[in-house]
Amino acid sequence: MSHPAVVQPGRPVELARGVHWIGALDPQMRRFDIILNTANGTSYNAYAVRGSAGVAIIDTVKIEFADEFFARLEQVTRYDEIRVIVLNHLEPDHSGALPELMRRAPNAELVLSNRAPSILRALVRELGTEPEFIAVGDDDHFDLGDRRLSFVNTPYLHWPDTQCTWLADEGMLFSGDVFGCHFCDDRLWNDTVGDFRFSFDYYYHHIMRPFRAHVLEALDKLEPLEPRTILPAHGPILRHEPRGYMARYRRLATPELTTRGDEKTLLVFYASAYGNTARMARAVAEGAEEVANLRVSLYDLQVSDVAQFVDLIEEADGLAFGSPTLNADAVKPVWDLLSSLTLVAVKGKFGAAFGSYGWSGEAVGLVEDRLRGLKMRVPVKGLKVKLNPTEDDLEHCRTLGRELGAHLTGTARRRVIDMAELA
Amino acid sequence: MPKATVTFEDIDVTVTVPAGTRLIEVSEKVGAGITYGCREGECGTCMMKIVSGAENLAQPSVLEHQVLSDNLAPRTARLACQAQVLGGDIVVRPG
Structure with missing residues (x-):
């Protein structure tokens, strides 16, 4: 059975009730962050979550793709409906459109992990003033009326500021770079895109591997959530057997060498x-x-x-x-x-x-x-x-x-x- | 000149130093695991744990306070590139 593209130019993609993909595809990308090769580009996944009391935007895109991002965003919400902008990770490929989004949605609160403030200051210098923000940790949440976003601090996966955002009513884990990969496919879902296993492992090895002790700590927090869908900031959205990707991370991060006692x-x-x-x-x-x-x-x-x-x-x-x-x-x-x-x-x-x-x-x-x-x-x-x-x-x-x-x-x-x- | 001792617990080395010495002047030469980034008190890379003798270090500057706060550092943490020995005995380990 062939699967048609779900990403269409200028159109958002509905993922669940009130949850849309509003990101951008970058099929021409071949080398990322100097160290990473990608055979077929990447994606910058951003999401909109609508609750009865307003809309949350989770992550943005690389600045070159801001127009595409805003075009999709504008089809799912007015700017004055946006109550909160959540950045799971402040690296420029996810925060590139943030300054402009903050200009367009001045009423929105900005939510970051409690490790992020010093990075934010350096990133949004163009605003001229330090933006106000809410720094969150594991016990924090943000209510959108009938639904709630909770936050899971996952430091050093792969920056100090990285966190995940949890939408409990849909079992959706917006995971930032964690469980992501550089793999561009307009069919979007992991059970309809091409075979991306190599890209998934390659991304782990080049991005997460130096922090494998932190990976194991993060898995201890994320696995009990038992997400039904994992929505990373790059690559396919993982709705088919999402726990398999967590298990893969655990296997990759677990030491293999066995030693005797305290040898x-x-x-x-x-x-x-x-x-x-x-x-x-x-x-x-x-x-x-x-x-x-x-x-x-x-x-x-x-x-x-x-x-x-x-x-x-x-x-x-x-x-x-x-x-x-x-x-x-x-x-x-x-x-x-x-x-x-x-x-x-x-x-x-x-x-x-x-x-x-x-x-x-x-x-x-x-x-x-x-x-x-x-x-x-x-x-x-x-x-x-x-x-x-x-x-x-x-x-x-x-x-x-x-x-x-x-x-x-x-x-x-x-x-x-x-x-x-x-x- | 008054003398002080700094013990780097991770490598079990105690160094006798003159008062006024900054930790950064000693830790690299002795091979301790404290590592440095900007060396100017901004990046927080050289955060270390003061195991004992915190009172024998000069008080942190406003900048060091800010960096420690941004990094959610515990009270026992200092930046090795900034911390200056006043005297007495100090025991540190990589943070």
């Missing part, structure tokens, strides 16, 4: 031109393996796939990087991996750097700086060795491994040092 894990990565840094890496690993409750893995970066290492790093507790110095820099295989970690959460993991060098040995310090930039802890000073490591040098590597392992397993002895020693 910790350390990954030692290295690249080596003449085998010197490789020998240091083996010694670091040997030292770490002496530490109880620590599982150590050693990897040569030159013959492996970065994406697989990113998966391993997501679940590891500690990372050590060995790099020779080449023209005063760390080598490309090391940077390739270190520049690929924005997809996973590494904040708070323990890290260390080491490497052999010929002239100056800048690589170790540069890698340490990068680890700190990734919000990792670097408790053990990096180790660099000029050319061939001696047995003493290798013992220092083992010591580095032992000390890093002690920090990882919580057995490190407290150090007391003077600030002058840190210079």
Whole structure:
């Protein structure tokens, strides 16, 4: 059975009693936010909910699509009927039409999550004055007469301000970017559009994955609602088996590595031109393996796939990087991996750097700086060795491994040092 | 010059510092998990928890107060890029 387009130019789409899609399709989009590819565009979903006491607008669209948004909006409500504008997420692809909407609907109250105010101030500077708003959390709601919007705070999915809006009488969860994807299809519903499973997972991996602990916290709040329809801000509207998408998020966000008891894990990565840094890496690993409750893995970066290492790093507790110095820099295989970690959460993991060098040995310090930039802890000073490591040098590597392992397993002895020693 | 100690609980390191030191001057060099964004007290990235010794830090500025408030920070939170050591013993951890 073929399914005709439900989105028509300039027309809203009725989704349920008094609930309309008033968003915009962007089929030409091919790259989003620099990091995301999309094979067939995206959509900016915005919604209107009518109650006996007025209308709520939930999210807007990217500014280039404002005319399309207003054309649809004007067919479901007059501006003076709009009582509330809810922004589930303030990123410009959802707030682009907000300043103009606020001009046209001056009586509407603006509802944001309680994490959003500082972002709002920066976004609506063009208004000239700071708009009034209601900051909401989990226990808050907004009545539209015969129906009620409630709010679920879902911070860091994927900005600090993100929230979901719940329309209980229809079982509708307006989820913002959560459960969304970049997939443009004018048939709109998940059971009539093309196969978008890849787009759904791809979106999760690039947008939500770095915040997976927050994803699990949010699911704990959202799953009990048992929504009949999930209405994300991008991509198909999920009316067919919506809980399956929640289950998919839970599966994607749940760690896969199983460890014994309180065992910790350390990954030692290295690249080596003449085998010197490789020998240091083996010694670091040997030292770490002496530490109880620590599982150590050693990897040569030159013959492996970065994406697989990113998966391993997501679940590891500690990372050590060995790099020779080449023209005063760390080598490309090391940077390739270190520049690929924005997809996973590494904040708070323990890290260390080491490497052999010929002239100056800048690589170790540069890698340490990068680890700190990734919000990792670097408790053990990096180790660099000029050319061939001696047995003493290798013992220092083992010591580095032992000390890093002690920090990882919580057995490190407290150090007391003077600030002058840190210079 | 009066001395103070700052303990970074996440890495079990105590640093002896002169009064007047800002936390940002120490935490990165020692490898603590406190991380920085703008370094100017605006973004809130370097929010940390003061485990003990909050009274040994200079009072937060109006700007720091505002940023902590915007981020719904608990009373024990300070911005490491702004917090200045007055003396005594202070224990902190990443927020």
